[in-house]
Amino acid sequence: MMPRPVELVLAVLVAILGGALLVLWPIQAPPPAPDAPVMDEDPLMEPEPEPEPEPEPEPEPEPEGPLLDDGLDPVAFLPPGDLAPDSGVGQALQINYAPQMRFPLEAGQAYANSQVYGHGGYLGPGGGQCDAENYSYAWRDNFCETRGYATPLCPAGTGHQGQDIRPASCEDARHWAVAAGDGVITSVGSYSVRLMSPEGVRYTYLHLDRDSLLIAPGDEVVRGQRLGLVSNEFGGNATTIHLHFEIRMAVETGQGLQNTHVPPYLALVESYQRLLTEPESEHG
Numbered sequence: 001m002m003p004r005p006v007e008l009v010l011a012v013l014v015a016i017l018g019g020a021l022l023v024l025w026p027i028q029a030p031p032p033a034p035d036a037p038v039m040d041e042d043p044l045m046e047p048e049p050e051p052e053p054e055p056e057p058e059p060e061p062e063p064e065g066p067l068l069d070d071g072l073d074p075v076a077f078l079p080p081g082d083l084a085p086d087s088g089v090g091q092a093l094q095i096n097y098a099p100q101m102r103f104p105l106e107a108g109q110a111y112a113n114s115q116v117y118g119h120g121g122y123l124g125p126g127g128g129q130c131d132a133e134n135y136s137y138a139w140r141d142n143f144c145e146t147r148g149y150a151t152p153l154c155p156a157g158t159g160h161q162g163q164d165i166r167p168a169s170c171e172d173a174r175h176w177a178v179a180a181g182d183g184v185i186t187s188v189g190s191y192s193v194r195l196m197s198p199e200g201v202r203y204t205y206l207h208l209d210r211d212s213l214l215i216a217p218g219d220e221v222v223r224g225q226r227l228g229l230v231s232n233e234f235g236g237n238a239t240t241i242h243l244h245f246e247i248r249m250a251v252e253t254g255q256g257l258q259n260t261h262v263p264p265y266l267a268l269v270e271s272y273q274r275l276l277t278e279p280e281s282e283h284g
């Protein structure tokens, strides 16, 4: 009779062998696949067979409408409140204050970014306003950019009150600004147009080309209607070619209900996405 430890070792060995056999059995003796390729044993007999062609990938569906030109970067948006470096403290709340709004330019492409802190701006990194970086994605919020204007929804209490948007190309008086909704033109200044919606939301457009304006105070307009051409006019001075766009409405500011400027960034982002993806719904 064997001593007990040897018995144990043998039992374990048998168990391991049995287990290994169970695991390895199907691998050691795979059933022949019915459609397995027959390997050519003699490399001199036949030329290599042509490899099976890869299946053609499904073609991407063509986008509809006047959308992305070839060669442009894909649309991209930095989050609300993410201002240009050293240009102020942004408001990062994810609130779309005008969810039904139509994008205020008739057509893309458009580039929301800072005209002051961008190329060609007086606090920018140099270069001209037509620098390609100004006319590329990603979009950047500049509602709370450092300015002296009362903007209670900005962390500093002051800010820029609106968003700067460059049109598709760096050309003066070429691209149409349009009504963000149905409403009445309540004022036309030397470089400003104001549009009041029936719900009391006021849209402000700055720097439209005065000679191109198609509206006058008191006019009723419909969503998507042309107002004037985006320009660099600034009341006798020149700024860069851009639309400065504001939304003003009654909101709770922390000091009660106030009629004040609200961050337009998310309303612009979402209306721009609709413009690019469902242009038919944005014609007004």
Ligand SMILES: [Zn+2]
Pocket: 160, 162, 163, 164, 244, 245
């Ligand atoms: Zn501005």
